[in-house]
Amino acid sequence: MPPIKHSSLDRVLGRIDMLDSVNLTNLVQRLARERSLFEGIFNTLQEGVLVISPSGEIEYANAAAHQLLGQADDSLLGKELWRLVPGLQASLGIEVAAEASSSPPQAGEAGAAALPVMTREFELSYPEPRTVQLYLVPFADQHAGAPRSTVILTDITRTKQSTEERIENERTSSILLLAAGVAHELGNPLNSLTIHLQLINRKLRRLAGEAPAAREVDAVADSIRICEAEVKRLDGIITHFLEAIRPQPPDLRETNLGELLAEVLAFQQRELADREIEVEAETSAGLAPVMADRNQVTQVFFNVIKNAVEAMPPGGHLRIKTHADDEAVYLAFADSGAGIKQEDLTRLFQPYHTTKAGGHGLGLMVVQRIMREHGGQIGIESKEGLGTVVTLRFPRKDRRIRMLAP
Template sequence: MAAKTYKSLDHVLGRFDSLDPASRASLVQRLARERRLLENIFNVLKDGVILVDADGHVEYANQTAGKMLGLRDDQLGDVVLWRFVPGLRPPIIDVSEDARDDAVQAAHAMTREIELTYPESRVLRLYMVPFFSDENGGRQQYAVILGDITNEREKTEQRIADERTSSIRLLAAGVAHELGNPLNSLTIHLQLIERRLKKLKGSAKKDADALSESIGVCQEEVKRLDGIITNFLEAVHPRPPDLCETQVSEVLADVLHFQRRELEDRGITVEVEAPGDLPLVMADRNQLKQVFFNINKNAMEAMQPGGVLRVKARADDDNVYLLFGDTGAGIKQADLAKLFQPYHTTKQGGHGLGLMIVQRIMREHGGQIGIESREGAGTVVTLQFPRKDRRVRMLK
């Protein structure tokens, strides 16, 4: 039906000069209706549609494309697409009119994936194909389709992270068994030796003291290995959260009270802005404590005596936020992308599972974790929890 309509329009336009004024006015109204119809169709599309000339100037953009790129109608013609996507500019097809169809068919359509940070962070898939417009003097133009694949990319990254975690689960039982049993045996025998040494101290005090010191070192190492195993098992065999109404400021206060002595010993000052009337969230209190403990521990180990740990809490209509800022050495940009990978650590003696566990717990609570850092300026960790009255549970 649409094809017949446009053929009839072409027929009428072909004899436009011979039409009387009333017929011309009717034709103009009809063309205006057709234009509005096409604009409405383009503007309801979820994909962005852009028309650019051979130099990359944007001549048309539907509403979706305008929102994606932050373009206003009065900017059309001034914005050059090639500036948005360096390296995108294709070669101009310079051929005779008779050979244009063959040239367009031979020209390869271009596909790119681009990441934008303005007007909001997005990942877009760009598809561009050249064509010649007879209505514009045979000028070469490009039709560009923009698809928002931000959610698709996030799901892919999360799936990769889940697959990475699943792969190490295959080794969990064997590793825990192989390390756990010898550690238990070592602990028992060290305790027996320690008891016997206490009986020998009277007759051979010097030797007994030396042996006691060695035993103390061994016991500390056993504790450290036991902690590694505990973290490993927690990472690969997580417990589902036992969700209940939770005031995050209360859980935070409990954790800071528990860590108070260590903070004082390290000479670190804590500044907290966490109102007690924050909106409730649905959370597992014990897992929340583990999240706060790990983040605070990382902050403490990143700072020298005299450092400051600042914790701020706030809320909006949808989420509750906790921000942990330290005055430590910061994190190298090259390491930021690897922070949540298993066994990646920038600390001597670290096991590289703490932030991986934190990320998993936040995901299972429907929340998110973000980290901003700059070398020499410290690090800010942001936790985002959905409010209890805004929480939506996804079943699939």
């Protein structure tokens, strides 16, 4: 039996007292089927859909709305939206609008005019942290008194994170682009300084044989050595800076991260031994391969291990663990250092921010850039006095998504 059109349904409902028991049963069954159809459609939506009264009482909620608000099936019905999301009512100014629309609309009036279309964003902490966009639009129902409103809830957590990340990338890119010229200009005088310091040093060595001037020569030579050390330090800062602003696209090839990590640890073995750092590496057998640039990932491992070593006193402990799930391969580097202050955690990836004496503040920024270009992520957890854990996440080769150029 075909569904009843609204005009036909209105005519039938207007004569419902004239229907016999058979037609009445058919009508009820048809209405039940249509209700089930529309329920199924609304429950397939990823957006949460609510229908609320002027007082905020929820009269309908689809499955996505229950999931977003962390409520069991059908538990939202009868509850006030304002109690579930504190502060939302004041933000929307619903209280005044609800009072204005509490009386039934008169004939010819647009009952929904009392409530304007509104949109807001808010954060939920349960059942998990997320950002939700709310879109409220009123609608008039000729069979109801006061106008009701439809509320559409959209989870925009990932979109917001992507937007913030894009803004941060653009901000960093603009800073680095502006400073690239400065780095180039600094490089030329540094080269000139180095050459002339070397020439002066050679002349001083020739004069060192003259007894009366020997003491003065030694004093000048000490000053020159200090100048050379400072020039070398500045050159190192510029070198790291240029690595950060002139990234090469990764040459992605199938890579076993466990084997690459073993190579890096073997290369750093002498430095680790000199500092009496105990390294415990637990590499999962048969670690899933990833698509990676070996040289760039080697640089990531070097930077992360170097930071961990410099954060620990002699005799420290560095523990490295690898594992994988269906989506990614993970490497966790846990040191026994002093940890990072909470106020410094949010600034770790900013250019030139460093907590180490003599640091240039670009190492972690380079690591973050390389990880992003590999489709991966870097996470840092730290507590003062307990140490720091740096986790690298690489997408598995068989689960990697290739983005097409626009």
